[in-house]
Amino acid sequence: MYPSTRRCTVLFDTSVALDAAQEMLADVSNLFAGGCLPDETNWISFPVRGPSRRLGGDNKLATNVHHRFRSVASKVGVGVADTAFASFVAAYNKTITVVPALGDSAFLAPVPLRVLSELLVAPSDLIDTLVHLGYKTLGSLALVDHVLLRDRFGTDGVRIWHLCNGNEISLTNFSEPHEELIREVAFEEPLKLAEQIVFGVRAVVDELISNLSRDSRLCTQFTLTLETDHAEECERVWNFASGFTARAMVERARWQLEEWLHATNVTAGVVLARFRVHATRPSNSEQLSLWGDHSGTDTDAMRLAGKLSATLGAEAVCLAQWCGGRDATAIFAMVPALDVELTDIEHTSRMQKPARHEGPWSGLLPSPLPAVALVCPERTSLLDRSGKAVGVTRRCELTAIPQWVLRADGARQEILTWAGPWPIEERWWDSDRALRIVQMQIVIAGRMNSEQPMLLRLQNGNWLIVASYE
């Protein structure tokens, strides 16, 4: 029996120039198989079933692949095994290793457990703990009851157990899915507008997802192929670990269409849309909202984030995430909205809250916090009544009472009132990350007879205006 999940993994030297690596990737994917996974610049993994049969066996395939990569890279490892992980381990020793069919567990048994952290498939502290407990090889851990591992280490533990036993998990099988998981929509007239096409595929996607949900499955990965009347083709793989709803799937179709129709000069209307579901997962772990679906506004927000990220870049559309600290302007960090499941309000709410064990940050300014943080802090000087510069002593006391602030444009403004200085000294034991600053609040006269407070910071001997209370 020849397992359909059998894969070949190639690891090659990272010193290979990126262009060459890209060319090799293109070569290999064209030569051997579609669905090649170019996840990193120094390794690829692809299913071997078809190419192996064509070239006359796994050994010949591995030698052929090795030969091709050797012409460009200095160190090349090729591994063929039943699962992606075993093929990775096989390729890790930089030679050609072909694991016999159904021989994964025997091959993995003597491999040291440390390889899991070296290959970055498991957290190193977890592997350290397991090694300390006496599990030195993958084989020794495979004999442990996985329930115990689950209870002690959670999903990571179960994942490692499956890897040790040579079970295929999570990595994609790009072989053609069962026909029940493929849906094709052929349009009678070539359609040029994205909205028309999306409308046309909606019913089919609904039917596909409801079929899956009848079997308590959720689609986590699908490929959408679009074809025009002139045989132009656009294919893209979409992943979503939480599982696609029909609406989310249609949404992805809309994104792909809009991107394709705008970015390239498509010469004819779309005549065919093909959905192929590659990966599913059980739906019983999914908790839907009270009425069974996400609210319209959440979906709208998700659509908006997708649209804006496509035009402005992922970094330009963000959600705030709590990260704490004593810097009043950096209590929240920005994370790209595309990395967050916006329809899961519980998750986004958790992002805004400090961790349960996190205490208050001593040294953080009390409320109110400055409303505007200057992107480029303005360098300034504090002057006393006689015009001398005001600094801070080693004991963090002002050398004189500040009377004037000298702005970057040369203007001298009177300080109406002030408070501070408040020292912050962080990570003094680490010379690279150490921070020693002093903060002050001052109030100067603003426009329209108003008072304008500012937050000043003394860093490396320079006073900076870092934020203002507008």
Place this chain on the structure above:
Amino acid sequence: MASGSDPARVLNGVDGLASGVPGVFKASTLTERLIRLPEEVAEVFPELGVARGRTISCFGGSAVSLGLRLLASACHTGGWCAIVSSTRSINPAAAREAGVALERTLWITAEDLGSATALCLDSCAAVLVHGEVVLRDARRLQARANTCSSTLILLNSDYTQADIVFETTNERWEGLLSGYGHLIHRDLELHVRVRHAAPMSPKRLRLHHVSIHS
């Protein structure tokens, strides 16, 4: 009943909607059409009502803090909001203090504020724009906000034809004592101008802040 120059009447085109006459309109009509104003503002301008889809412009030394409060009020029923700026300078912690629900807030950085804001108006209950919007764009955005029933808040953008203009002057801060204490709160004078309505006399109010840890 509201008087002839009542801004609420002008804004909503319906007598009595914001004047609080009981039994005239269903509560749902009120909540659907009007946005809740920040408590401090509603206290001193009880007759002021702002319907959804209006454009609000904020000027002055406390424009950002007031704008954030208006944004929080416009989204208190659970809608998403967006903060659009050319440089990411608004402090999220201050937004949280003003009551903005950060879990439903998108922070967008764009050089072309007009087109990014237009997209946001389609999907968000309220959009706050921090930065210069050219007059032609501002007019278009105002029309779009009206169509989409989203509240548009422009900060210091020099756009005087907004449906309602808030201007803050005479800020006085309390808490600093020449070397001691820390900023606590501010008192300010709020000027409100409603488009096509008679000017209202300015009122003094105090802006309070809620700690992010509470």
